[in-house]
Amino acid sequence: MSTLMTEIKSEVNNRKNSLQESILKVEDLSIFYGEKRAVNSISLDIQKNAVTALIGPSGCGKSTFLRSINRMNDLIPIARSEGKILYDDVNLLDEKIDVVALRKEIGMVFQKPNPFPKSIYENITHALKFYGIRKKSLLDNAVEESLTKAALWDEVKDRLHTSALSLSGGQQQRLCIARTIAMKPSVMLLDEPSSALDPISNAKVEELIQDLKKDYSIVIVTHNMGQASRISDKTAFFYNGDLIEYDDTETIFTNPSVKRTEEYISGRFG
Numbered sequence: 001m002s003t004l005m006t007e008i009k010s011e012v013n014n015r016k017n018s019l020q021e022s023i024l025k026v027e028d029l030s031i032f033y034g035e036k037r038a039v040n041s042i043s044l045d046i047q048k049n050a051v052t053a054l055i056g057p058s059g060c061g062k063s064t065f066l067r068s069i070n071r072m073n074d075l076i077p078i079a080r081s082e083g084k085i086l087y088d089d090v091n092l093l094d095e096k097i098d099v100v101a102l103r104k105e106i107g108m109v110f111q112k113p114n115p116f117p118k119s120i121y122e123n124i125t126h127a128l129k130f131y132g133i134r135k136k137s138l139l140d141n142a143v144e145e146s147l148t149k150a151a152l153w154d155e156v157k158d159r160l161h162t163s164a165l166s167l168s169g170g171q172q173q174r175l176c177i178a179r180t181i182a183m184k185p186s187v188m189l190l191d192e193p194s195s196a197l198d199p200i201s202n203a204k205v206e207e208l209i210q211d212l213k214k215d216y217s218i219v220i221v222t223h224n225m226g227q228a229s230r231i232s233d234k235t236a237f238f239y240n241g242d243l244i245e246y247d248d249t250e251t252i253f254t255n256p257s258v259k260r261t262e263e264y265i266s267g268r269f270g
């Protein structure tokens with residue numbers, strides 16, 4: 001595609017994106033580990049009530065970007081960021097931000113299911129109690145509601161007080177999603193949430209993500225091109241820390257503007 005056509009298409013995309021309601025606006029974000037820049041001056045809007053997939057070869061900065069959204073990179077002493085991530089016009093990278101409150105609003109689920117070695121019930125109520133909710137009826141409701149939303153209630157309602165570690169890997173991951181849901185976040189960050197699961201559990205998690213976007217805005221890192229094309233509305237292709245292309249998922253997978261995107265999604269590298 002000629003440079004002019006690429007520029008026109010990019011302008012059209014910018015206008016199209018500005019018409020959609022965004023929940024996060026990333027402006028000129030760079031992330032460094034010591035001297036190494038892992039994410040290079042990226043800008044994009046994350047759409048509300050949509051699934052946004054982050055794709056790209058290993059080491060291109062997807063997880064670094066994802067973790068920066070709820071400041072998990074703060075836990076890495078050599079990590080530092082420049083630029084802005086705006087949420088309701090508040091810059092989440094501002095040092096005055098209360099990161100505990102931020103992580104309640106913007107929850108995260110990791111690649112490997114990591115339930116606490118406690119009962120299913122306590123996995124959901126642990127953080128709620130931390131925030132001062134003690135009334136049993138409120139806790140019971142939260143447990144049922146979040147497990148229902150995570151499509152796990154029917155499978156565990158008769159054994160809420162058994163260990164979460166007795167669940168299968170797929171059930172544990174849905175429990176971790178339920179644990180995040182119980183905090184009533186606006187945004188859910190999912191870092192390869194089903195890559196460690198068997199195909200049936202993977203399909204359940206994919207179905208769940210599709211369902212959750214009614215209530216949440218979801219950003220997901222995935223290496224699985226089939227998964228990105230099945231479940232996401234928007235796709236961002238990263239390469240070497242750069243955001244190469246960001247568009248509707250259908251466009252990225254059927255008519256990408258940049259040759260490298262096409263090469264990646266067709267499996268020619270990465």
Ligand SMILES: Nc1ncnc2c1ncn2[C@@H]1O[C@H](COP(=O)(O)OP(=O)(O)OP(=O)(O)O)[C@@H](O)[C@H]1O
Pocket residue numbers: 033038056057058059060061062063064065076
């Ligand atoms: N804690 C860290 N300390 C130093 N460098 C890091 C750290 N985490 C990631 N990096 C580096 O930052 C770059 C981006 O890594 P990142 O994990 O964000 O990539 P990714 O696209 O998510 O990769 P993958 O798909 O393999 O998970 C890589 O060069 C990686 O080595």
